[in-house]
Amino acid sequence: KAVWYAVDVGTVAPPNTLIDKAEIVTEGTRNIDFFLKPETKWPPGTFRVELFVNDALDQVVSFSVK
Template sequence: MHRPQQLLFALTFTAMTAVSSSVWAAGFENIIVSTEKDADTTQDSFAPDTPKIFVSADLTEDVPAGSKVNIAWISVDSGGAAPPNYKIDEVNLDITSTINHVDSALTKPNSGWPVGTYKIEFSVDGKPMESVGFAVK
């Protein structure tokens, strides 16, 4: 007797999940973190003396013209050099119909990158959409 109710619940849940995933689609693809601007391959770790770290990403159709994209550089855990999840820097971009790629870079601090874990978070109109992590070893 409970089968129709279970089926209805499963269909409703599936529909809600489909709507939710389209709203929270990644929005970014081909994310590359590297020591070189316009690199083709991503790196997941860097030396403390790395002069500059670059990030680039292609926008998907989930980021329409008129959107505001934020790229935030965050120190997740730098062994006490900064508080946990400390926002080091950020860049804000207004997306137009001619923009389908975003870039950002961060220069080495004077005393070098603190050893630890970091992430770069991509947000669209204030909503976190994607993040990529890297380490300094």
């Protein structure tokens, strides 16, 4: 499962606003790709995506848009 948040985008949204989430169910070992495409341009600011494996938080990736 991947869960995306807008951490700090100024007045566009409150801090740590949930943007979207997606879940893929598979069997065995494999690579899985998640992507998020906004309907309009990404607002400048900081974001994060939380990645879960078997319902346990596995990794948090932070990124910024300028």
